[in-house]
Amino acid sequence: MTVLDKAVEPAEPVEPERSGGAVEGGAAGRRAGGGGSRPVAPGRRRAPFLLTTGLVVALFVLVPVAGGLGAYPIPTGDVISSVAHRIGLGGAELARVPESVLWNVRFPRIVLALLIGASLGCAGALMQGIFGNPLAEPSVIGVSLGAAVGAVATIAFGITFLGNWTVSVFAFVAGLITVFVVYAMSRSGGRTEVVTLILTGIAVNAFAGATIGLFIFLAEDTAAVNQITFWQLGSLAQSTWPKVLAVLPCAVVGLAVSPFYARKLDLLALGERPARHLGVDVERLRVVLILVVALLTAAAVSVSGVIGFVGLVVPHLLRMAAGPGHRFLIPGSALAGAVVLLAADLAARTIVQPAELPLGVLTALIGSPFFFWLLRRTRRKQGGWA
Amino acid sequence: MSSTPGTKSKPGTKSKPGTKSKLSTGSLRGLLRGRLGSGAPTPPPPATAGDVLVEAADITVRLGSREVLRGVSVAARAGEVLALVGPNGAGKSTLLGALAADLPVDGGVVRVHGRPVEEWSAPELALRRAVLPQSAALSFPFTVEEVVRMGRAPWARQPEVYEEDSDDTAVAEAMAVTEVTGFAARPFAALSGGERARVALARVLAQRAPLLMLDEPTAALDLRHQELVLRVCRARARAGDAVVVVLHDLGLAAAYADRVAVLRNGRIAADGPPAGVFEEGLLSDVYRQPVEVFPHPRTGDVLITPKRGS
Structure with missing residues (x-):
């Protein structure tokens, strides 16, 4: 008798909602909705369409407004x-x-906000799907801070041999190295235990944080220290078209690939083994999606610093509104992430004119209490997260 | 359940004129997907009664340093229900895990549909066998109907040749026989343990694989639904499928299984029809508990009770 499966009992018994136990018995002859129509809650079927429409409209309103304000x-x-x-x-x-x-200051910044927002939203949805945990986020496994180490190194030591692209390239390489280290360290016997992966991520995050601290300590001059701090807070203030070009390939590849894995991520919600029983090559799915997440996150971090909570809050909200199916959640999170980050950046640069709030600080200020509320609400409603 | 293996989709066989365009778009879609992943897996040919759909040949399984199974051989044939019984820790679930290709074997070989299990790809295996795990978990709040529909995933890349093969039919039928249709729209997390177990079973049935492996499907169920689940197992076997089921209730095994394998300390202690296997000496010995086996006064069915006090 193995104990493997017994360890994953649901966390706590939940009281049945709504119709209680009245459905027991006598249901044998009942057909599903009659004539093959699907008995899914009606709101849930309409929600993706309404949300998509709303978000696209918001996008078309926000872009010209953001272009004009400042x-x-x-x-x-x-x-x-x-x-x-x-x-x-x-x-x-x-x-x-x-x-x-308009064309040299505002639009590069708007495009960058859209790209990075889409990348972060999409990366968050993917990450949560891979770990089967709605609280997972790219920063959990250390990609964000790992990428940050690369970027900070270039600033601290004045490395510029790749010209304008130096920070991006270093951040990307460091981010990728981090994911592979985390993945290799948390892998044993051909499997990746989720708990090990997350714990390893925590350790790597701590190490990356310490390294950044060390780089700041070793930095050549106060200007570099200021630059690092500014960048650490997360900002889009230094957006240029070359930076857009640096992000574009990674973001586009990541965003284009991820929807193809939506169905498989749905199945992964049942657990690793049941997903495998339904024909999903779980290990391959993980490797591919972790690469995609690394690509998306490293791209975002390299130009804007660490911007938290977009990848956490956006998929959460969409899941609450439109259900957990990844076929809508993945593209939806990209779209909503883009809208949210554009709005946040617009607020960051207009609220305290002529000064500018760091974008990362703003998203964290709004995001963390919201997330806290979300956490308690969802837990109360669902009776815990298995 | 009307899902004999013969009714499953067979690309390449004669098709009605009306389904022709459906088929061609299906194969075009398969071609497009083939560029991104591996090509669509081929569904199994229909099995005839008596075909061995899964077998373990002299397998040894170690979990850590402990040998949980030693030299176990067992086979499940199309058209019969095979029950795995035995005391806690005897290796029932491990054996099922090995048969389901969840656990690697350290000796011997597991064959599914005649081929060593590691030679099948995951999508090919998913068309050949469905597995019900001991406990059902779900990390996101999908509804009951969405969960059952997940059982259709292996068939997503198969053209629908027959009406009764459609996802909607399979899902509705699986939900009807497990009596979960009434809460189709409720979130899975809001169900009781027994309701969840039935939903998980519905998902496995909707997969319509010719080989079913169920790990203690009756553990969380009330009397009525225990009987219902085993009636479903027997119906599937009569329709030509092979069913392997881990059971604790010897009475259920005696009533519904065509063959019973009794495990003790990682070995097969007995294997055969329940009437032959369930005898007092063996069971008392295996369970280290005196047991009485006697015929039902009216029907003559085998009844098994522990000897108490007296």
Whole structure:
């Protein structure tokens, strides 16, 4: 008799909601909804469509608004006109200064916010699916801070031999190395135990944090220290088109690949073995998705620093609204992540004008109490998370 | 349950004219998916009664340094219910785990549909056998109906040749026989232990594999549903499937199994029809508890009770 399966008993018994035990017996002859229609709660079927529509509308409203607002205000109409002009749909070019502000300062920042938000939201949804734990996040397994070590090293030691791309490349390489170290260390006997993986992630996070502290201590001058601190807080203030280009390939590849694994992630919710019984090559799924998560997270961290809670809160909210199915959750989290981060960045740079709040600080300030509330609410509702 | 292996989809066999376009889009989809992953797995050919669908040949399994199974040989044939019984720690679940390819064997070989189990890919195995684990867990709040529908995943890349093979039919039927249709829209986490167990069973039935492996499917169930589950097992066997089921209740095993394998300390102590295997000396010895075996006064069925006090 093995004890393997017995260890995963549900955490606590839950009281049945709604109709209680009245469904016992006599259901044998009842057909499912009659004529093959699906007896799924009606709200849940409509929710993905409504959410997608709402988010797309929000995106189309937010982009021109974000383009217009800032230290140098540009009327929203002018923003739309300039965009229309550039893509050849009429409109008109603006004066030299607003045109330059719009296209060299605002739009790279907006595009970057969208890309990074989408990457973080998607990475969060994937991570939670891989670990079967709605509280997992890329930073849990140490990718974020691992990537940060690479970026901080370049600033602290004045490494610039790759020019404008130095920080991105170092962050990406360090992030990838971190994932592989975590993965290799938590793997034994051809399996990856989730608990081991998360504990290893915690250890790696601690080590990465200490390394960053050491780099700050060793930094060449106070300017570098200031730069590191600024970057550590998470910000999109130094967005440029080359940075957009640096993020674009990683983000696009990651975002394009992940929806193909939605069905398999659904099955993984049953547990590793049942997923395998249903034909999922669990180990391969893990390796591929961990790579994708590394790609998405490292891309985001390399240009913006550590921006927390987007990958945690966004998938949570979508799951509550539209159910846990990954076929909507993965693309939905990317879309919602983009909208949320664009809105957050807009707030970060306009609330305390002419100064600017660090974006990471803002997301954490809003995100953590919200997350705390979410935590308690969900736990009360679900009776714990297995 | 009307799911004999013969009704499963068979690409390449003659198809009605109406299904032709469906088939071609299906194969096109298969081709597209084939570029991303491995190609669609082939479903098993229909089995005839008596075919060995899973067998363990002289297998040894170690968990850590402990030998949990030693030289165990057992086979499950199409058309019969094989019950694995024995005291706690005898190796029943380990044996089922080895047969299901969850646990690697340290000696001997496990064959599924005649081929060593490690030569099958996960998607191919999923079309050949369904496994019910001892306890059902779920990490996200999917509804009951969504959980049962997950059992159809192995067939996602198979063209639907026959109407009765459709996912909706299979899901509705599996939910009806396990009596969970009434709470199809409720979240799985909101169910009681016994209800969860039946939902998990419905998912396994919806998979419509010709080989069923159930690890203590009756443990959390009330009297009525224990009987119901084993009636379902027997119906599946009569329809041509092979069923391997781990049971603690010897009375259920005696009533519903075609063959019983009794395990003791990682070995097979007895293997055969219940009438032959369930005798007082053997059971008293295996369970280290005096046991009485006698015929039911009216029906003549085998009854097993522990000897108490007197």
